[in-house]
Amino acid sequence: MILILFFLVLLYCSTQTSGVSIQIHPNNTNVILTELNKTVSLTCESDGVAEGDNTLVWLRNNAKINLKEENKKGRSTVCITPVKEDNGATFSCYLHSNDSVKASVTLNVTYHPQLSGSENVTFEIDETLVLQCDMRANPLLLSMSWTLNGTTVDLMAGGLSVTNDGVTSVLRASKVVRKLHEGTYECTATSPVYNSSSKVFNVIVTEKTLKFPLMPLIAGVVVVFVTTLLAVVSRWKKIIKCCK
Ligand SMILES: *[C@@H]1O[C@H](CO)[C@@H](O)[C@H](O)[C@H]1NC(C)=O
Ligand SMILES: *[C@@H]1O[C@H](CO)[C@@H](O)[C@H](O)[C@H]1NC(C)=O
Numbered sequence: 001m002i003l004i005l006f007f008l009v010l011l012y013c014s015t016q017t018s019g020v021s022i023q024i025h026p027n028n029t030n031v032i033l034t035e036l037n038k039t040v041s042l043t044c045e046s047d048g049v050a051e052g053d054n055t056l057v058w059l060r061n062n063a064k065i066n067l068k069e070e071n072k073k074g075r076s077t078v079c080i081t082p083v084k085e086d087n088g089a090t091f092s093c094y095l096h097s098n099d100s101v102k103a104s105v106t107l108n109v110t111y112h113p114q115l116s117g118s119e120n121v122t123f124e125i126d127e128t129l130v131l132q133c134d135m136r137a138n139p140l141l142l143s144m145s146w147t148l149n150g151t152t153v154d155l156m157a158g159g160l161s162v163t164n165d166g167v168t169s170v171l172r173a174s175k176v177v178r179k180l181h182e183g184t185y186e187c188t189a190t191s192p193v194y195n196s197s198s199k200v201f202n203v204i205v206t207e208k209t210l211k212f213p214l215m216p217l218i219a220g221v222v223v224v225f226v227t228t229l230l231a232v233v234s235r236w237k238k239i240i241k242c243c244k
């Protein structure tokens with residue numbers, strides 16, 4: 001009887017020391033959905049360590065997070081505020097004494113391009129027209145569209161091109177022509193989850209200004225003046241000599 005009890009106690013103790021479990025709260029299928037500028041608080045708890053070192057360690061993508069001494073024992077909380085470039089970042093927690101049991105969560109930070117307002121932009125005839133809109137978003141945009149005076153830009157007719165590299169959408173015309181390019185442009189970002197946002201550009205086309213090469217001109221004038229002066233001076237000496 002006593003022997004059985006002894007074994008039970010032994011069994012209990014061994015499950016207590018080796019059956020360590022680490023949990024992070026909240027933990028919705030290991031992905032936490034959040035938004036830019038929000039706050040996320042994660043708590044890690046270790047269960048089953050009756051004795052020994054129950055110091056916890058937190059990692060953000062394999063880099064250790066500095067924790068205060070009182071925020072390490074058995075239970076530890078990290079606060080990400082505000083959430084910034086943390087999309088896809090993985091936070092994991094384990095016991096300092098045994099890193100074989102780890103709990104992890106990954107952040108899914110959603111955001112939408114902050115497109116708003118209107119801007120006046122001036123281009124000279126024959127200049128390169130370039131308009132840019134931010135298109136970084138999570139989830140990815142369904143589309144980024146450009147309109148001119150309210151209708152979809154006619155790339156062929158306008159000699160325009162649109163390039164999207166996932167970071168910015170760029171509308172470009174290599175040579176500005178007033179009747180083709182003056183007007184009101186708008187870029188619109190359409191998302192599967194957010195309301196669409198857009199930005200307006202009022203493009204004004206001005207006459208070419210004569211870009212005079214002023215500095216070389218001044219330098220040239222100075223050189224001519226000085227040479228003439230020197231010539232006159234040396235000539236003057238000769239003239240004076242002659243008269244003596
Ligand atoms: C770490 O924990 C695991 C799982 O509980 C256990 O099997 C292992 O023996 C432990 N390692 C050490 C060094 O305590
Ligand atoms: C997040 O905060 C930054 C800085 O305060 C601000 O510029 C930006 O517009 C905010 N973004 C969102 C989506 O709220």
Ligand SMILES: *[C@@H]1O[C@H](CO)[C@@H](O)[C@H](O)[C@H]1NC(C)=O
Binds near residue numbers: 033109138193
């Ligand atoms: C993140 O959340 C968005 C919105 O629910 C979803 O569309 C997207 O697939 C998620 N991304 C990942 C990597 O889980």
Ligand SMILES: *[C@@H]1O[C@H](CO)[C@@H](O)[C@H](O)[C@H]1NC(C)=O
Binds near residue numbers: 148179180181182183
């Ligand atoms: C766009 O509208 C403005 C104002 O009505 C007009 O002056 C301009 O010529 C139009 N642009 C094009 C390319 O049709």
